[in-house]
Each structure stands twice: as structure tokens, then as C-alpha cells.
Amino acid sequence: MTGELVVKDVYVTVGTEQILNGVNLVVRPGTVHAIMGPNGSGKSTLANTIAGHPGYTVTSGEIWYQGQNILELEPDERSKLGIFLAFQYPVAVPGVTVANFLRAALNAHRAVEGTDPKETAVPIPEFRTMLREGMQRLEMDQAFARRYLNDGFSGGEKKRLEILQMSMLKPGLAVLDETDSGLDIDALRIVANGVNSLMALTAQSAPNARMSALVITHYQRLLNYIKPDVVSIMMDGRVVREGGPELALELEEKGYDWIRGEVVAHGE
Amino acid sequence: MDTHLNHPFPPLQALTSAHLEAAARANGEPEWLVQRRKDAWECFSHAAPPEWRRTNLKGLEPETIEPFAAPQGTGILWDETLAERGIIFSSLTAAVRSHESQVRATLGTAIDPLRHKFSALRAALWQDGIFLFVPDNVSLDIPLRVCYILADGSRAIFPYSLVVLGRGAKVAFIEEFTSHDAPAPALAAPTTEIFLGEGSSLQFASIQQWGANVYHIGGQSQVFDRDATSTWVSIALGGQVQHIEAEAHLRGAGSSLTWHGATFARKQQRLLTAPLLRHTGVHTESHLDFRTIVHESGYSVFDGMITIEHASRGTVTRLEEHSIHLSPGARSDSIPGLKIDTNDVAQAGHASTSGQIDEEQLFYMQSRGISRADAMRMIVTGFFEPVFDALPLEEVRESLSAAVEANL
Numbered sequence: 252m253t254g255e256l257v258v259k260d261v262y263v264t265v266g267t268e269q270i271l272n273g274v275n276l277v278v279r280p281g282t283v284h285a286i287m288g289p290n291g292s293g294k295s296t297l298a299n300t301i302a303g304h305p306g307y308t309v310t311s312g313e314i315w316y317q318g319q320n321i322l323e324l325e326p327d328e329r330s331k332l333g334i335f336l337a338f339q340y341p342v343a344v345p346g347v348t349v350a351n352f353l354r355a356a357l358n359a360h361r362a363v364e365g366t367d368p369k370e371t372a373v374p375i376p377e378f379r380t381m382l383r384e385g386m387q388r389l390e391m392d393q394a395f396a397r398r399y400l401n402d403g404f405s406g407g408e409k410k411r412l413e414i415l416q417m418s419m420l421k422p423g424l425a426v427l428d429e430t431d432s433g434l435d436i437d438a439l440r441i442v443a444n445g446v447n448s449l450m451a452l453t454a455q456s457a458p459n460a461r462m463s464a465l466v467i468t469h470y471q472r473l474l475n476y477i478k479p480d481v482v483s484i485m486m487d488g489r490v491v492r493e494g495g496p497e498l499a500l501e502l503e504e505k506g507y508d509w510i511r512g513e514v515v516a517h518g519e
Numbered sequence: 520m521d522t523h524l525n526h527p528f529p530p531l532q533a534l535t536s537a538h539l540e541a542a543a544r545a546n547g548e549p550e551w552l553v554q555r556r557k558d559a560w561e562c563f564s565h566a567a568p569p570e571w572r573r574t575n576l577k578g579l580e581p582e583t584i585e586p587f588a589a590p591q592g593t594g595i596l597w598d599e600t601l602a603e604r605g606i607i608f609s610s611l612t613a614a615v616r617s618h619e620s621q622v623r624a625t626l627g628t629a630i631d632p633l634r635h636k637f638s639a640l641r642a643a644l645w646q647d648g649i650f651l652f653v654p655d656n657v658s659l660d661i662p663l664r665v666c667y668i669l670a671d672g673s674r675a676i677f678p679y680s681l682v683v684l685g686r687g688a689k690v691a692f693i694e695e696f697t698s699h700d701a702p703a704p705a706l707a708a709p710t711t712e713i714f715l716g717e718g719s720s721l722q723f724a725s726i727q728q729w730g731a732n733v734y735h736i737g738g739q740s741q742v743f744d745r746d747a748t749s750t751w752v753s754i755a756l757g758g759q760v761q762h763i764e765a766e767a768h769l770r771g772a773g774s775s776l777t778w779h780g781a782t783f784a785r786k787q788q789r790l791l792t793a794p795l796l797r798h799t800g801v802h803t804e805s806h807l808d809f810r811t812i813v814h815e816s817g818y819s820v821f822d823g824m825i826t827i828e829h830a831s832r833g834t835v836t837r838l839e840e841h842s843i844h845l846s847p848g849a850r851s852d853s854i855p856g857l858k859i860d861t862n863d864v865a866q867a868g869h870a871s872t873s874g875q876i877d878e879e880q881l882f883y884m885q886s887r888g889i890s891r892a893d894a895m896r897m898i899v900t901g902f903f904e905p906v907f908d909a910l911p912l913e914e915v916r917e918s919l920s921a922a923v924e925a926n927l
């Protein structure tokens with residue numbers, strides 16, 4: 252299926268260290284797929300690998316999205332294909348304002364090969380309105396538009412800005428890497444609404460290309476707001492358990508040792 | 520009107536004091552100025568070349584240069600209403616006659632003409648130039664601009680900007696240096712002397728955008744009276760070689776300076792800026808933020824010195840330098856210095872960063888669909904943004920951003 256993300260037996264090294272040891276995962280269109288797992292289990296590595304971080308080398312395996320093996324694609328090409336990563340640690344770019352950055356990103360998405368980018372660029376007044384409305388929905392101060400990207404932003408402000416970017420780029424697949432960490436309870440609700448409403452929007456407007464979300468989190472709390480269809484648990488660089496929403500609850504109750512014990516018992 | 524001698528002097532190697540004297544008299548210059556030119560020429564003829572370790576003038580062959588004996592290219596943006604407010608903004612040669620006492624009292628007093636061979640050469644041969652005087656308590660909102668242009672085919676220009684701000688005066692002044700690429704090596708040797716009266720406020724920008732093959736050997740100085748404040752922007756984009764000695768003398772109590780520098784050296788350019796910040800007053804403040812991008816085989820030097828001198832008290836100073844290397848063949852040197860000759864210093868800080876463009880920044884931007892090349896362009900112009908932001912005119916800001924982007 253086209254809108255599906257398929258991660259097939261992926262091995263990843265950083266430098267000389269092997270970090271992912273054969274990850275298998277399928278995210279179906281229109282679904283929320285949660286990934287949980289202890290610190291250092293490889294969740295962010297998987298997220299960065301999907302987005303195409305040049306520091307992560309895929310030594311074997313495939314990642315398919317929109318009917319393409321995306322491993323050959325540059326990060327910007329993957330973005331234009333519909334993949335969006337909300338970073339666990341968003342990067343500051345001093346000197347580049349939020350507004351200019353977002354406009355460049357939007358225009359890059361709208362560009363058509365062989366056509367003058369000026370012709371496809373979003374008109375500035377239209378862009379301003381989009382930005383203003385997007386910020387209003389996320390209850391962000393309009394002054395952020397003129398600030399330098401993530402420069403001096405608080406943890407929570409950075410996470411909100413990630414969601415603002417997502418809502419403007421309208422991806423087909425959003426990978427949210429601990430977007431809930433560092434958020435107060437109000438912000439968590441606002442951010443979750445942002446994700447849910449975008450998913451609802453595509454469910455109506457593009458039933459054949461419904462947005463899906465890969466949600467990495469440590470806490471059941473977020474999953475109360477963004478209801479997962481599937482929950483996968485990662486440990487030591489691979490997915491060790493997969494289940495429905497109840498798996499997250501069970502994990503919250505019993506902790507990782509419970510799964511670790513099971514994995515060992517199964518002789519893995 | 521000036522009586523211009525529109526022929527060039529003989530080449531420097533054949534030029535004599537007598538040529539200078541004849542030209543100065545033909546231009547109607549007063550006796551004191553004729554004498555100063557001759558003294559400076561004397562110094563130039565006898566002084567050994569300066570030992571600048573990081574500035575190489577080999578390709579210039581200054582002895583074969585034929586300087587002009589009269590002004591060549593000074594563009595002044597002039598507004599009739601300025602005169603009504605007592606502002607003088609005129610060619611320096613004209614001001615020597617029309618405002619002789621003011622010019623005589625200031626010209627050559629901030630930068631010692633006899634300091635070295637090139638300061639002497641500048642003092643002997645300057646022709647193009649402007650005199651800007653803003654009376655006490657007059658403030659002007661629109662920036663004043665002077666553009667020094669090296670005419671095609673000319674091999675030398677010696678511009679001189681003399682700026683005097685009265686008490687409480689406020690003005691923005693932009694000095695630009697431009698030319699086409701020069702077919703033969705050319706010498707640009709400008710002097711800028713600025714006097715800030717008590718409580719005055721200045722925004723000053725010096726924008727070097729010479730074409731290829733121009734050697735810029737410049738001297739700039741700002742002298743601060745009590746409570747005077749200045750924002751100084753130094754931009755270096757053009758030329759073959761640049762050697763600018765730029766001095767700020769914070770001698771008045773409570774005076775302060777914010778200095779932004781942006782240098783972009785590429786191809787075979789060697790661009791050096793040597794700021795000297797002298798703190799001699801009480802409770803003076805300086806902030807220096809110097810940014811460098813080197814590309815291709817470009818070479819940039821920041822040779823900065825801050826002196827907190829014996830007479831000063833409670834000085835605050837902060838120096839920041841940042842550089843980005845875009846190609847492996849590009850180099851930059853930074854030689855920051857701090858000399859303290861008092862035990863009463865409020866704050867003296869220094870920070871610096873240097874390296875390539877951050878891969879994490881590139882990945883972040885690319886992950887939003889922006890191509891690697893565009894992301895680089897945005898990061899680089901963003902890097903200069905705090906400097907360009909301090910420029911007093913939007914159109915200048917935009918044209919500089921465009922000039923940087925065009926050469927990435």
C-alpha cells in the first residue's frame with residue numbers, strides 16, 4: 252500500500268557502533284503507532300534513520316514509503332515525499348527566523364521540477380495568514396515568528412514549534428520523537444490536539460493518503476490524548492513486542508523488566 | 520568651483536614634493552595644508568615599508584602607480600534641507616576653504632599621518648573626500664551616504680572622510696567603496712576620521728566592495744567625548760587584499776561603542792581587519808562582534824587589540840568572534856589581544872567559535888524539505904544577520920545579503 256511505512260530488518264551503525272539490530276515495523280495509513288522502550292534502546296536512532304540523518308549508516312535492510320525504498324533519498328527529498336520528524340532535541344539556527352525558515356520549507360514543498368520556484372511559491376500575505384492561524388491554534392505568541400529558529404527557546408517552546416512546522420507542512424507520516432517530554436499538561440493537550448486535528452483533516456480531505464503518526468514516548472500520559480492503534484516496544488535496537496493500546500498500559504504497570512524477562516525466557 | 524587638475528601625477532617612483540606643492544596650490548589649498556602634504560610625503564619617501572606579517576603587497580607594485588592630482592570619484596547623496604539645519608555635507612576639498620578652521624582643527628588629529636609609510640601616503644595624496652559636520656543637538660533620521668568609486672582604468676584612490684558631531688548630535692553615516700574588477704592592481708587608501716562630541720550618537724557603516732585586484736590599505740578612527748555612543752559596522756566583501764587599521768578611542772566618561780564586523784573572503788582574497796579599542800575614560804563600554812566566512816582559497820584575519828589604559832576606571836568590554844569555513848582551502852586567523860594597565864576593570868569578556876557549518880543544523884533544515892544548498896545559504900546569511908541588522912538602511916542590508924548569497 253502506498254501510504255505505508257515499512258521498516259524491513261534494518262541494521263544501523265553510528266561510527267563503529269551497531270545500534271539497530273534488525274528493526275521490523277509497519278505503520279499503516281491513518282493509524283497511530285506508538286513506540287516505547289527504555290533509554291538508549293534505539294528509538295531516536297530509528298526516527299533519525301527514517302528521516303535520513305547522514306550520521307546513521309544503514310548497513311542492511313530496507314525502508315519503504317510511498318512505494319519507494321527511501322534509503323537512497325536525501326533528507327529533503329524524504330520530507331517532500333511526506334515524512335516529517337519532530338525532533339527529540341530540535342536544533343537552534345541563529346540568524347534564521349522562524350518565519351523565513353517556514354516559508355522556505357513550504358516553498359520547497361510546493362516547488363515543481365522544471366517550473367520557476369517563484370511561480371509556485373506561497374504568496375507572502377497568504378503565508379502570513381497561515382502562520383498566524385497556525386500559531387494561534389497552538390497558543391503561541393506571534394512574536395515567535397520573528398525570533399531565530401529554536402534559539403533560546405525553552406524546551407516546551409521548541410516542541411510547540413515542531414508541531415507548528417508539522418501542521419504547516421501537513422506530512423503523510425509524522426514521526427514524533429518524545430514530543431511530550433518537557434511539556435506541561437496544558438501544552439501536552441494543545442500539542443496532542445494539533446496532531447489529532449491534522450489526522451482528522453486528512454481523514455476527510457485525503458482518504459487515500461491519510462496521515463499516520465509514529466509516536467515515540469516514555470509515558471502512557473500522551474497516549475491518553477493521542478490514541479494508538481499499535482504499540483511496539485523496542486529494546487537493544489530491535490522491536491521485541493507488538494500489541495494494541497493495552498500493551499502501553501501493561502508496561503506502565505509492570506515496567507520493562509517484565510518484558511526483558513519474557514524476551515530472555517523466549518531465548519532471544 | 521574647484522580648479523581641477525585633471526591630469527595624473529607621474530608614477531609614485533618619480534613623484535616629488537614639488538609636484539605635490541604645485542598641485543595643492545593649483546587646487547587653492549591653504550599654506551598649512553600644503554605644508555602637511557609635503558611633510559607627509561617626506562615621511563613616505565623615507566620610511567621603510569611596514570612589517571605586516573599577514574598582509575602581502577607584492578602584487579601591487581605601488582611605485583608604478585600614477586595617482587590623480589585632483590578628486591576623481593566621490594558620490595554624495597545630498598539633500599537641500601540639510602543646509603537649513605546647519606549640517607555641512609560637502610567635498611572635503613571645498614570644506615578646506617569654506618570651513619577652514621573646523622577642518623584644520625580636526626583633520627589628521629585622530630590618525631597620526633606620520634605613523635607609517637601608508638598613513639603618510641594617504642595624508643600626502645588624498646583628493647576625494649567629504650566633510651560632514653552636524654551641529655549641536657541636531658539629529659537626522661535619514662542616513663547620509665558617500666560612495667567612493669575607483670574609476671575604470673584608474674590605479675589609485677585616496678579618499679578622506681572627516682566627520683564631526685557636535686554635542687548631542689545624532690546621525691547615521693555610510694561610507695561605501697566600490698569599483699569594477701581592476702585590470703591592473705590598484706591601490707585604495709582611504710582615511711576616515713570621526714569625532715563624536717559630548718552626548719552625540721552615531722551609526723557608522725563602512726562597506727568595502729571593491730572589485731578584484733584592488734588593494735585596500737585603510738585607516739579609520741573614532742574619538743569619543745563624554746557620553747558619546749556609536750554603532751560601528753565594518754563590512755569587507757571585495758578587493759584582493761585588505762588591511763584596515765580601525766581605532767576607537769573611548770576617552771570621554773560614559774562613552775560606549777558597539778562594533779559589528781562581517782568579512783567574507785573567497786577566491787584568493789586576503790582580508791585583514793585590525794581593530795584597536797582604547798579605553799582611557801571612566802566607565803566606558805565596548806562590545807565587539809566580529810564574524811568571518813572564508814570560502815574557496817579565501818583568507819581572513821582578525822587582528823584585534825583592546826587596551827584598558829591607566830587613566831580608565833570601570834571599563835566594560837566584551838569581544839566575540841565567530842568564523843565559518845566553507846571549504847578546506849580557506850583559512851582564517853584570529854589574534855585577539857587584551858592589555859590592562861589598571862586594577863579597576865568592571866568586566867572584560869571574550870568568546871569565540873570557529874568551524875564548518877554544523878551538520879545538525881543542515882539536517883534539521885533538510886528534514887523540512889529545504890535543499891542542502893539552500894540550507895547552507897540560509898545559515899550563512901543568517902550568520903551575518905546580526906551584523907547586517909545593525910546597518911542603518913534596509914536597502915543596503917538587502918543588497919549585501921544578496922551579494923553574499925551570490926558568491927556562495
Ligand SMILES: Nc1ncnc2c1ncn2[C@@H]1O[C@H](COP(=O)(O)OP(=O)(O)OP(=O)(O)O)[C@@H](O)[C@H]1O
Nearest residue numbers: 265270288289290291292293294295296297306339
Ligand atoms: N550520534 C551518536 N553517536 C554515538 N552514539 C550514539 C549516537 N546516537 C545514538 N547513539 C547511541 O545509540 C544508542 C541508542 O540511542 P537512541 O538515542 O536511539 O536511544 P533512545 O531510545 O532514543 O533513548 P532515549 O529514550 O533516552 O531518547 C545509545 O546507546 C546512544 O548512546
Ligand SMILES: [Mg+2]
Nearest residue numbers: 294295296339
Ligand atoms: Mg531518544
